[in-house]
Each structure stands twice: as C-alpha cells, then as structure tokens.
Amino acid sequence: MKVAVRAPLDVTGPLGNGFAFRLIAEKQNQDYWRNFGSEEHTLLAPSLQWYGEQASFLISYADYRYDIPYDRGTAFIDGKPIDIGYKDRLDDKANHAWGHNKTLNAHYDWQFNDEWRTRLTLGWNQRRYDNNEVRVTAVNASSGVVTRRADANRGFNHKTKYLSWDLLGNPEILGMQHALVVGTDYEMNQTYRAHQYQGQGQPPVQLFHA
Numbered sequence: 001m002k003v004a005v006r007a008p009l010d011v012t013g014p015l016g017n018g019f020a021f022r023l024i025a026e027k028q029n030q031d032y033w034r035n036f037g038s039e040e041h042t043l044l045a046p047s048l049q050w051y052g053e054q055a056s057f058l059i060s061y062a063d064y065r066y067d068i069p070y071d072r073g074t075a076f077i078d079g080k081p082i083d084i085g086y087k088d089r090l091d092d093k094a095n096h097a098w099g100h101n102k103t104l105n106a107h108y109d110w111q112f113n114d115e116w117r118t119r120l121t122l123g124w125n126q127r128r129y130d131n132n133e134v135r136v137t138a139v140n141a142s143s144g145v146v147t148r149r150a151d152a153n154r155g156f157n158h159k160t161k162y163l164s165w166d167l168l169g170n171p172e173i174l175g176m177q178h179a180l181v182v183g184t185d186y187e188m189n190q191t192y193r194a195h196q197y198q199g200q201g202q203p204p205v206q207l208f209h210a
Contacts, residue, residue: 004030018051034087037069037096059106067098070131075139075146082141090146092134099129099156116169123162130154137201145204155194162187 009025024045031038047060072091074081084090107121131153138147166183 004028006030020049020051022047022049032069032071034069034071034089035085036089036093037071039066039068041066041068054111056109057107060104062101062103064101064103065099066101067096070095070097070133072133072135075136077139077141082139090136090139091148092150094132094150095134097129097131099127101128102126115171116167119164119166119168121162121164121166123160125160127156127158129156138204140204144206146206147204148202150199150202152197152199153193153195154197155192157190157192157194159190160187 006028007026009023012020012022014020024043026041026043028042029038029040042065043062045060045062047058049059050057070091071089072095074084074086075090076082089095102125104124105122107119109117109119111117133151133153135149135151136146137149140146162185164183164185166181169178169180171178171180
C-alpha cells in the first residue's frame with residue numbers, strides 16, 4: 001500500500017498603501033512509486049509587492065528542503081531491459097538525495113511614460129545537497145545475481161548571484177509599433193563539492209529470480 005500526505009497553503013492579501021503579500025507553503029511525504037523509497041519536501045515561499053503611481057517593487061524568497069530517492073533505473077543487456085517488474089529497483093534503500101535550496105529575487109520598475117520604463121533586477125540562489133549512490137556494476141540475467149558499488153557525494157554547494165538593468169520601450173517608429181529592450185547584466189556562479197566517495201565492489205546479491 002502506497003501512502004501520501006500533502007499539506008499545501010497559498011494565501012494572498014492586501015496590506016494597504018499599495019502593498020500586498022503572498023505566502024506559499026507546502027509539506028509533502030509520500031511513498032515512492034517503485035518498490036521502496038519515499039519522497040519528502042517542504043516549501044516556504046513568502047513575497048511582498050508594492051505598486052505606486054509610476055513605480056512598483058517585488059521581493060520574494062523561497063526555501064525548499066527535500067529528501068528523495070536517488071533512483072538508478074534498470075539495467076540493459078544486449079540493448080534490452082532485464083526481465084523484471086517495472087517497479088523493481090536494483091539499487092538499495094540507502095540511495096537517496098537530500099538538500100536545501102534557497103532563492104531570493106527582487107526587482108524595481110519605474111514607468112517614465114506610456115512608452116518607456118526601466119527595471120532593476122537582483123537575484124541570489126543557493127543549492128546544497130548530499131547523496132548516496134549504490135550503482136549496479138554487473139547483472140547476471142540468468143541467476144538474478146547483481147553486483148553493486150557504493151558511492152556518495154557530500155557537501156555540494158552551488159551559488160548564483162545576478163544583477164541586471166533594462167530599459168524597455170514600445171515606441172512607434174515609421175508607423176510601426178516596436179518592442180525595444182536595452183540593458184546589461186552580471187552573473188556569478190560558484191560551485192563547490194567537499195567530498196566525493198567511490199567505494200569498492202560489494203559482494204554479489206540475488207535481487208530477482210530469472
């Protein structure tokens with residue numbers, strides 16, 4: 001029997017003086033669709049927006065945590081998948097990935113007139129995760145014996161910083177309406193992986209019957 005629990009929340013409302021807010025939250029815990037494993041995640045995403053006569057502003061944040069199966073799929077022999085159920089996994093219950101994603105976005109718009117406006121955008125994102133991987137290295141389709149190797153990654157950390165300025169217009173030139181964008185942007189990406197482990201081959205195990 002598969003079990004799934006999901007609790008979403010989405011609330012939006014005015015705060016007065018041109019301000020409005022939105023809060024999105026969700027928690028989910030459900031069994032994986034194959035024969036073992038579970039999927040868990042938690043999302044919290046507040047945002048604040050303001051509208052004036054010529055200007056508008058939006059800032060939003062998202063915090064996402066997860067723990068999900070790291071499914072290595074099935075095995076192929078002579079170009080064909082081995083003859084087991086499509087829900088049967090050849091890896092291990094230890095196979096999973098868990099992490100934490102954080103995203104911050106903000107933009108400010110100023111309307112010069114009906115044709116021209118400018119926008120300043122800032123963005124920041126961080127992805128951190130760890131995972132276990134039990135890889136299948138050999139399969140004996142006749143006996144159902146599988147050989148595997150245990151690998152893992154620890155301390156993966158990726159950051160992105162983004163800044164852009166744009167001038168946007170919809171002028172009429174030579175009797176035609178144009179959509180023009182002029183701008184510049186800056187982006188910096190940083191990636192760090194603290195540890196990468198590669199295990200030795202494990203003793204063969206019988207996972208299915210041919």
